[in-house]
Amino acid sequence: MSFLQMSITGAVLIAVIIGIRTLLLHRLPKKTFLLLWMIALLRLLLPVSFPFAWHIAPLAVMRPVPVQSSEFLTASLPMTDQPPAAADVMASGAFSVPVREILWGIGVLVCAAFFAVTYFRCRREFDCSLPLENSFTQKWLSSHRLMRPLSIRQSDRIDAPLTFGILRPVILMPKSTDWCDEKTLSYVLAHEFVHIRRFDAVAKLLLVLALCLHWFNPLVWAMVFLANRDIELSCDEAVIRQFGESSKADYARALLCMEERRCGFAPLFSNFSKNPIEERIEMIMKLKKTTSLSLVLAAFLVAGAITVFAVSPEADPMEEGTLSYGGADILSYTDSEDGKQYYSWDNGETYVPLTEEEFQEKFPTPNIEWWTYEEYKRWLEQEKQDLRHVIGQKGWANGKAFVWTQEEVDKAIAMYEETLEEIKNGVMHSKTVDGDPNLAISYDPKSSDVKTGYMASFIMRDNKERVFGPYETKEELRDELVSFCSEQLALGAMNRQEADVLLKSVE
Secondary structure, three states, rough: OOHHHHHHHHHHHHHHHHHHHHOOOOOHHHHHHHHHHHHHHHHHHHHOOEOOOOOOOOOOOOOOOOOOOOOOOOOOOOOOOHHHHHHHHHHHEOOOOOOOHHHHHHHHHHHHHHHHHHHHHHHHOOOOOOEEHHHHHHHHHOOOOOOOEEEEEEEOHHHOEEEOOOOOOOEEEOOOOOOOHHHHHHHHHHHHHHHHHHOOHHHHHHHHHHHHHHOOOOOHHHHHHHHHHHHHHHHHHHHHHHHOOHHHHHHHHHHHHHOOOOOOOOOOHHHHHHHOHHHHHHHHHHHHOOOOEEEHHHHHHHHHHHHHHHHHEEOOOOEEEEEEEOEEEEEEEEOOOOOOEEEEOOOOOEEEEOOOHHHHHHEEEEOEHHHHHHHHHHHHHHHHHHHOOOOOOEEEEEEEEOOOOOHHHHHHHHHHHHHHHHHHOOOEEEEEEOOEOOEEEEEEEOOOOOOEEEEEEEHHHHOOOEEEEEEEHHHHHHHHHHHHHHHHHHHOOOOOHHHHHHHOOOO
């Protein structure tokens, strides 16, 4: 899956989650939305999908195209009369980075720099905090054990409690905290303890990472904003469940008393009252006991999100293919509806329908002169002599200057001797491509199933593949298909629609 496909699929999932959140925010457990956001987050960060046969395709037709011109075009090391370093430079001269990738990289760096500066500036202020030791905090810490060392500190640079740190979490309290109000303190510390226990700092870090990578996607910004709010709502819900529904009013009052002045920005820290107070208080007052129906609905939504968006249809090998031309992969597939062959040379981000003539014009069959074993052997003997004279001279490879040593010469000779052995074993290596000795093509007939002419194939209802061809002309292929379809129709193994699709593929 390409990066753009990840972003688009993630955006669709985010839009669906926003719709679900709008309709069911006060009807489902708040953990439901955290799980949904995590699924969307994984879709944005992981470039893999799990094959899943969720579609039915009894007939898959491959549009007949000439394959003799491109099946074996795989890039290899250039072979020239010049030292390898010079050849590497000439071969890499065609490399270029698309403008959109440069712009994307600039955006990633800008976002990463912004969040990094914000984080380290806040951490510098937090590190100036002082340890807090009183009877209440000592008693609270002794009753809230973790596998990680947990501490409570205070600072005069914040206005509301917050949590930071992953391996050594810290609950940071304002210096103006009223330590006599133990009920409010119990709510505050319980809220921050939920953040620490759930590793919300890691979730926030991953959200920022997704935002940096997909900065151009507005729905990812919406996801980060809403996911941070839902993290707070889920913690509020957990505290209410812990203290009982009778604590709603007191807990809401604690939120109002500690509402922050919103003078800072800390995207990687969990804050007791950072998120919009109205939504949190509304959630607290509407919070009811979790019902079996709400649990079933939540499980259904999470399972549906995983099934539909975290997996992908299992690719049919007869519908998709990969060619290689000039060292670049060309992806292709046949549309089962219009019968057209679609090609992509940008790693699947865009597909363009091409006729056989258009494909041949865009990717013409090169004029290749192949090395024979004796020719390459004579060339290598001469090359060995030439390479001995370059020891101590300067060379250039991969954008860097170097000095030829005996070790470098030995490596080059070993590489050429390996190529000679491949030619002896039947592997074909080009001498020139379209008259250019600086380009190289290699082809192993033993490992490549190359067929020339026109072909068609489809999957029978019993999932067995039937292949026709290759034939020199389309007419021969069509005659064979007409005969086959007539036979299958008479046997009832194929319906008229399937036969028409198969015959249409050779028009």
